[in-house]
Amino acid sequence: MNLTKSATLAAAICCIVLIQVSGQSQDDATTTKPETPKEIIKVKESKLCKKCDCYLDSNLLDCSEKLKDWLSAEDWEVLTNGDVVFKTINLEHNNLTSVPILPKYDVENLYLANNQIDSIAVGAFQNLTKLITLDLSHNRLTSKVLVPDVFKGPYTEQDFEALVNLKTLNLGYNDLHSLDADLFEHIPYIEELVLCSNSFHVIDRLSETAISGLQSLKILDVSYMEIEDLPDTILHGPRDLDILIAAGNLFTQLPKALKRATNLTSLVLNENPIESLIGDNVFPPLTKLTHLSMTFMTKMYKIGPGALSELQSLTELILSDNKLLNEIDEEALSKNVTGGQYLDYPPLEKVYLNNCNVSTLPKQLLVRWDKLKALDLRFNPWNCDDSNDYLINVLIDQVNKTTPVLAKDVQCGSPTKLKDVTVLRVANEHMVESSTGSLIWVGLLVVLLIAVPTVVGAYVMKRRGCFGVFRRHDSGASSALYNRTSFNEDFHI
Numbered sequence: 105m106n107l108t109k110s111a112t113l114a115a116a117i118c119c120i121v122l123i124q125v126s127g128q129s130q131d132d133a134t135t136t137k138p139e140t141p142k143e144i145i146k147v148k149e150s151k152l153c154k155k156c157d158c159y160l161d162s163n164l165l166d167c168s169e170k171l172k173d174w175l176s177a178e179d180w181e182v183l184t185n186g187d188v189v190f191k192t193i194n195l196e197h198n199n200l201t202s203v204p205i206l207p208k209y210d211v212e213n214l215y216l217a218n219n220q221i222d223s224i225a226v227g228a229f230q231n232l233t234k235l236i237t238l239d240l241s242h243n244r245l246t247s248k249v250l251v252p253d254v255f256k257g258p259y260t261e262q263d264f265e266a267l268v269n270l271k272t273l274n275l276g277y278n279d280l281h282s283l284d285a286d287l288f289e290h291i292p293y294i295e296e297l298v299l300c301s302n303s304f305h306v307i308d309r310l311s312e313t314a315i316s317g318l319q320s321l322k323i324l325d326v327s328y329m330e331i332e333d334l335p336d337t338i339l340h341g342p343r344d345l346d347i348l349i350a351a352g353n354l355f356t357q358l359p360k361a362l363k364r365a366t367n368l369t370s371l372v373l374n375e376n377p378i379e380s381l382i383g384d385n386v387f388p389p390l391t392k393l394t395h396l397s398m399t400f401m402t403k404m405y406k407i408g409p410g411a412l413s414e415l416q417s418l419t420e421l422i423l424s425d426n427k428l429l430n431e432i433d434e435e436a437l438s439k440n441v442t443g444g445q446y447l448d449y450p451p452l453e454k455v456y457l458n459n460c461n462v463s464t465l466p467k468q469l470l471v472r473w474d475k476l477k478a479l480d481l482r483f484n485p486w487n488c489d490d491s492n493d494y495l496i497n498v499l500i501d502q503v504n505k506t507t508p509v510l511a512k513d514v515q516c517g518s519p520t521k522l523k524d525v526t527v528l529r530v531a532n533e534h535m536v537e538s539s540t541g542s543l544i545w546v547g548l549l550v551v552l553l554i555a556v557p558t559v560v561g562a563y564v565m566k567r568r569g570c571f572g573v574f575r576r577h578d579s580g581a582s583s584a585l586y587n588r589t590s591f592n593e594d595f596h597i
């Protein structure tokens with residue numbers, strides 16, 4: 105199951121903050137001295153480090169599940185006059201109910217998740233001017249509490265400065281229903297915003313205004329917000345948006361807002377009740393998109409022609425666990441760019457189609473199957489007959505060679521005789537006579553030279569006559585499970 109991990113991982117991004125370690129040196133911070141020189145406190149020997157875990161080598165102060173209340177004045181004394189500066193302070197799981205105005209300190213990552221915070225003082229973080237990451241997830245924040253001035257920066261001369269360093273804000277798993285239109289006015293350089301698991305139901309005009317104003321935004325997580333769509337212009341402002349995670353919502357169509365997200369490289373739409381990608385409901389041109397995940401879509405049954413054609417940079421396509429997904433059109437990925445004889449295809453490296461209801465895999469879906477590093481076809485009811493000629497004769501062997509673990513559970517769903525037999529075995533049984541390895545090719549050559557022209561020739565002519573040059577599933581003619589003749593045809597030219 106290792107190889108499906110990346111699929112499940114994508115779904116789990118919701119509310120996991122990427123810890124961003126600032127590359128800049130913060131040396132200047134340690135040289136700012138207080139007016140009245142105080143004695144430097146040895147942090148390691150302080151009471152604080154008995155109460156919490158102090159990791160001096162990684163500059164981490166870990167007080168999770170260690171506190172009854174906020175750090176005391178004495179603790180802050182230790183911190184502000186100490187011989188180390190903790191870049192990361194973890195105060196998770198402490199039953200904190202409010203955030204006061206915090207003292208001046210050069211912390212970069214502040215984790216306040218999993219408390220019971222339902223109020224935040226105006227300007228609570230104004231003295232934390234080096235703050236990069238703020239995690240307020242899994243609390244009890246409401247829209248009423250979360251006013252713009254909560255994020256007010258330091259007061260200088262006659263105005264408040266922005267908290268210019270704040271890049272990551274996690275507000276996931278709270279009780280927010282909308283955002284103040286000016287919520288981010290003091291933190292305009294946010295690059296990662298997590299709003300997941302707040303039941304918005306709809307992203308209203310004010311929330312849209314707040315989000316679309318974030319011009320530096322690179323990662324946006326709007327998963328599990330019970331929304332049916334994204335406002336069309338919500339991604340107008342964030343021109344560099346790189347990753348959009350919108351899993352677990354109520355989308356029945358692809359959001360039109362995607363049109364604007366032309367710089368997107370990763371998109372996660374798992375667990376949305378989209379039924380099909382056909383007609384107008386296909387992806388707009390997202391020329392930089394490399395990673396697309398659409399798993400556990402309980403209603404998805406068809407991916408039609410052109411559905412993914414405008415995603416010509418796609419390297420990873422995850423379509424696992426779409427239980428109804430039965431049809432993937434052979435023109436779903438290809439694009440007629442030149443208007444000539446050849447179609448363009450995305451440079452896919454990993455394709456996950458496991459645990460769906462797919463029974464045939466058209467060769468034309470993707471031309472360079474040989475470039476795939478991972479192809480997960482397991483747990484589908486494959487047709488083990490002529491209609492799957494390419495899968496049986498070429499692909500399954502390739503899968504077994506590159507990733508044997510992915511070949512094992514690729515089984516036939518039909519015909520009844522072969523139900524639950526592995527496709528690999530079906531492929532192999534027909535090659536039994538010619539032994540294994542290179543002997544297959546020797547054997548084949550012999551067959552081609554001697555047997556084929558006489559025995560098979562007539563049959564091939566007949567097929568050509570009936571069905572033209574294109575091989576089609578000959579449903580009526582024979583109950584042969586699949587036909588070696590069509591394999592030989594490839595070498596006949």
Ligand SMILES: *[C@@H]1O[C@H](CO)[C@@H](O)[C@H](O)[C@H]1NC(C)=O
Nearest residue numbers: 168169170171172197198199
């Ligand atoms: C927070 O409250 C819960 C339930 O009242 C309690 O079990 C837990 O120990 C408290 N946590 C801390 C760090 O005091």
Ligand SMILES: *[C@@H]1O[C@H](CO)[C@@H](O)[C@H](O)[C@H]1NC(C)=O
Nearest residue numbers: 205206207208230231258259
């Ligand atoms: C924090 O900021 C407030 C307002 O600027 C200021 O009054 C207070 O002295 C600061 N606290 C510390 C400990 O720096």
Ligand SMILES: *[C@@H]1O[C@H](CO)[C@@H](O)[C@H](O)[C@H]1NC(C)=O
Nearest residue numbers: 342343344345364365366367
């Ligand atoms: C995509 O990103 C580039 C480089 O950051 C930027 O110049 C361009 O405006 C962006 N395009 C759109 C449509 O946002």
Ligand SMILES: *[C@@H]1O[C@H](CO)[C@@H](O)[C@H](O)[C@H]1NC(C)=O
Nearest residue numbers: 427428429430461462463485
């Ligand atoms: C799977 O696809 C087959 C057609 O190939 C269809 O008859 C069957 O009902 C589908 N199963 C589900 C669960 O949708």
Ligand SMILES: *[C@@H]1O[C@H](CO)[C@@H](O)[C@H](O)[C@H]1NC(C)=O
Nearest residue numbers: 440441442443444445446447
């Ligand atoms: C691409 O489009 C052109 C013009 O519509 C058409 O003539 C050509 O056959 C198409 N190519 C393929 C491979 O379908």
Ligand SMILES: *[C@@H]1O[C@H](CO)[C@@H](O)[C@H](O)[C@H]1NC(C)=O
Nearest residue numbers: 501504505508511528529532
């Ligand atoms: C699958 O590949 C393994 C080597 O990775 C090989 O030992 C095995 O015989 C192959 N299985 C079949 C049925 O071809």
